[in-house]
Amino acid sequence: MGAVTASELLFVKRMNDFCDLNIATDDGSRGYHGFVTELADTLIKETKFNGIFTCGPEIMLRKVVDSALKDKIPVWACLERFMKCGVGICDSCAISGCLVCRDGPVFSGEQLKDLKDFGKFRRDASGRKVNL
Numbered sequence: 001m002g003a004v005t006a007s008e009l010l011f012v013k014r015m016n017d018f019c020d021l022n023i024a025t026d027d028g029s030r031g032y033h034g035f036v037t038e039l040a041d042t043l044i045k046e047t048k049f050n051g052i053f054t055c056g057p058e059i060m061l062r063k064v065v066d067s068a069l070k071d072k073i074p075v076w077a078c079l080e081r082f083m084k085c086g087v088g089i090c091d092s093c094a095i096s097g098c099l100v101c102r103d104g105p106v107f108s109g110e111q112l113k114d115l116k117d118f119g120k121f122r123r124d125a126s127g128r129k130v131n132l
Helices: 012-018 036-046 058-070
Strands: 052-055 075-078 106-108 121-123 129-131
Touching (some): 036 052, 058 075
Antiparallel strands (some): 121 129
């Protein structure tokens, strides 16, 4: 789990009750001092995982997915995109030919590795492509 500062961390107690939680804060106010992707990369190298589930900003997702795939760990990411219609008509949640509302929002690392827009572009509220 990661955040810029400790006050932005959500559901820490709930997550601790559910799993062994590792925390990273950009400012070092709680847990690992640095980006959560740095902590994830270290944990992936040092620990045996059966699978990884991740959600958050797409740039972070890209780094976690790449690390997991590199070490041959199954990984799934929950993408966040504008979804105006939610049924695949409006195309506002498009990512490299997939629609997050219809084909996701959870995608496997195997699916994501072939999506050229993943971790590079998103669409704004008007549907325009925006660099991440």
